[in-house]
Amino acid sequence: MHKRHRWHLLLIAMLVAAATALAACGDDDDDDGGDGEETTAATEVEQFPANTTMGKIQEAGELRIGVKYDVPPFGLNNPQTGEVEGFDIDLGNYIADKLGVEVKTREATSDNRIPLLVDGTIDLILSTMTITEERDQEIDFSEPYYVANGDVLVPEGTEIASLDDLNGKRVCTALGSTYADTVEKEAPQADLRLVDLYSECFDQIQTGSVDAVSTDNVILTGMVIQDDTLQLLGLDFTTEPYGVGIQEGDTEMKQFVDETLTEYIDSGAWQEAYDEWVGQHLAEDQQQGPPDITLEEAIELFPLEK
Amino acid sequence: MTELWEVLTEHFPEFSSGLWITFRLVAFAFVIAMAVGTLVAALRVAPVKALNRIGGIYVEIFRNVPLLVLLIIAFSGFPRAGVSVGQWAAGIGCLGLYTAAYIAEALRSGVFSVGKGQIEAALSLGLTYPRTMRRIILPQAFRTVIPALGSLIIAMIKNSAIVGGSLVALPDLLNRTRLVQSRTFQTDEVFFWGAVGFLLLTVTATLAFRYLEQRFAIRR
């Protein structure tokens, strides 16, 4: 071999070796971080019949959940830990523990989460998904597990102070989210910019490509945490109950999830997760407890437009 | 079978507008690619080493970085540094600058193949370097690279789809195809017509360049 091109092969080989070594170390960390989360005390795991979804999940050994990867504090692929974590993931872990299986996360954006559930790529949607009648026609929801409020994020020095002020301004929100419709209704002259991921909205408001971002206040709080030149208007103009997404017609699964959710709340685990992920970032007066709204009431908040 | 035609007739406006945008994207990007490519090629063949290096750095950067990364840097990144970049600017700019790197090297090898002898002869006859390039070398070099140019245009047509699929989201043929699919869920039929649209462009380009090659190209 020619001396010089041996050098190039060596360089590539070294890079690949270094990379593999790092990956191997990385995998170990993942394993440590994965288990040993907030599992409930070792209770007996109920074995479900094989023809139910729960049984199939137990057989597969893993619960596949669709979560957000870029929306702290609900769903986040954290670079520092290499873990996918957040409020939604904690609930997912709790449900998986009840089944005695591991959790497998996949990124589910506002746009693709329902197709992913419908075609079976994931078992549950835990992706800051607001309960609406329209969505209820394609999938089933659990009882609400969190209630967020819609708000608007603006940069400092803005003249926007109310929903009306959004008219004529560029507003960013996610494709397929309830906000796209709500903003259109409340501020029909607003210039709506729709994106795949909220991190893009975050980006655009920081660079001045849009004048405001509208979505759930907790998602916006996640943005304010990272850039304190942004501020929330505190409008609370919508009530957004989040529900777990379940395959249409799977009443047994829904029942199981609802029961697990009740346990989650009653046992104080809900409050623990809330305090860890959300509570510590909000002011005293904005804190809240577990949701007290039912699924029927939630659906009525977002009825189908005729 | 009827479904196939139905999809086309019902959504013809989307498909055709998408195709038209793809065409414009490629056309404008090509202009940029030729302009910048010629400039960089001139740097690469200049008798000044520093200029060669600068040209070389340009080529290595734009040939090795994926187009998608370039698009994100231009569309989302530059505004952070205070340079605002719109959708079309990002699309045409990135596609053009990316392809320019390849065109530059193709031109350089074209100049190379014309031969140092001609350059020296021209210079010894008293022509200035720029004149030599412009009147003697480049016209021949361009004709040598027609085949490579054809190849690059086809590559550009394919790469333009990345612009539509990226966060830049120009409503090109790919973007419209995805949109129609998300509304009708007839995945097979919709993507079939999207593919047909792209093949129309690539086949036309192939045929056009074969013709040009036969008429103009110099073989060395």
Place this chain on the structure above:
Amino acid sequence: MSYLFDPDHWEWVWTGNNLRFLFEGFLVNLEIALIGIVLSLIFGLLLALMRISKPRLVSFPAGVWVDVWRNLPLILIILYLALAVPTSWRQAYADGIPEFFPDALQDELVLGAILGLVLYNSAVLCEIMRSGIQSLDRGQFEAAASLGLTYRQQMRFVILPQGLRRMVPATVSQLITLIKDTTLISIIAIPEIIGHGGNIISAASFGGGVQAPLLQVYLMIGLFFIVINFSLSRLSRRLEIRERERTGTTLKRVEGLEDQVALETDVAAPPR
């Protein structure tokens, strides 16, 4: 300009786990590229043999197949397959993939990505191989035939070994394109380097870290690609020059591929 070089904006590189997180993402790209090129070589060879075989019933359909796939944008193919691959196939993939394969590849959506990459690249490599075989001197075919070898034997012992060797540099060149193309799978939400870059931007500062600005993160990602692809392109260039010196033959150009044009131009006029 000062935004670009402000050291505060680069602090994320050495605080926290960010660079390694990017690297882990990059590994996914490299792994998928490697799997892609290996499978594409296998199917590409099959297609090439079909393309050059005598009976038109075989060569013509193969030719149409190849010309269709290599003239379509790869992203169109991948997006289509991500939507159209039947659940049963995906299940089979998710169940069938061995444990020792890396985490990211256990994901069933990767099947669509790999299928797309292979459909496209096998067509491309078929053309590269065909060009390699056809670039051989006619004399080789005739000599082999005159030695009394059957068609199969000619292929196996004379033509293919030489022809396939001729195409090694072009294959390395195609690997460069493939590595760049793996970034497209970020569009179907498979976590690779671009996805990881997005995560870093969304969340590097969450939990007390340092915020990572988008421009710097993606410039770093670009750097990763420059390092790998630059090395590969130099390698492929040297291999091609060596082949030419040894055998005196030139590879016929394969159209429509920018990195093949790059290889051809680099060899015709080596960079100083």
